[in-house]
Amino acid sequence: MKTKIEALAEFLNCETDEILESSYDSNTFEFGSQEYLVLTDEEADEKAKDYILDSIWAFNTEFIAGHTIANFDERAIKSLRKMQGELCEDANELIKSMINDLDHFVEDAISCDGRGHFMSSYDGEENEQDEYFIYRVN
Numbered sequence: 001m002k003t004k005i006e007a008l009a010e011f012l013n014c015e016t017d018e019i020l021e022s023s024y025d026s027n028t029f030e031f032g033s034q035e036y037l038v039l040t041d042e043e044a045d046e047k048a049k050d051y052i053l054d055s056i057w058a059f060n061t062e063f064i065a066g067h068t069i070a071n072f073d074e075r076a077i078k079s080l081r082k083m084q085g086e087l088c089e090d091a092n093e094l095i096k097s098m099i100n101d102l103d104h105f106v107e108d109a110i111s112c113d114g115r116g117h118f119m120s121s122y123d124g125e126e127n128e129q130d131e132y133f134i135y136r137v138n
Contacts (some may be wrong), residue, residue: 005019019031022035025037027039035136036122039119040132044053044126057084063097069098
C-alpha cells in the first residue's frame with residue numbers, strides 16, 4: 001500500500017522529495033505553490049460531513065427547506081433566506097436544529113455536488129489515485 005505522499009507524487013507525476021508535508025495537517029501537502037489534501041475514502045467522507053455541517057447556513061435555502069421537519073411555504077422560505085443573509089454563520093446551529101436528518105442532508109448534498117465541491121476550494125474536483133482521494137485546496 002502506498003503512502004499518501006507517494007500517491008500524490010504519482011498523481012502529480014513528480015518525485016516524493018518535491019512534495020512537502022504541511023506543518024498544520026498530516027493530510028495536507030505542498031508542491032511548489034500548490035496545496036493538496038490527500039485522504040482515504042473514510043477520511044474524505046468525514047471531512048466533507050464536517051465541512052457541510054459547519055457551513056449549513058450557506059446552503060441554498062430551498063435545499064435546506066426540503067430537509068426540514070416542517071413544511072416550508074414560500075413565506076417561510078423567504079424568512080429563512082433573510083435569516084441566512086442577516087445572521088450568516090450565526091444561523092448555523094439554528095438551521096441544523098430545523099433539519100430532520102442531518103446524515104441524510106449530508107448524503108444528499110454530496111450526491112448533488114460531489115465531495116470535491118466541498119473539499120477542493122481550488123477547482124471543486126475530486127481526483128482518485130490508488131486508494132486515496134486528492135483535492136487541490138489552493
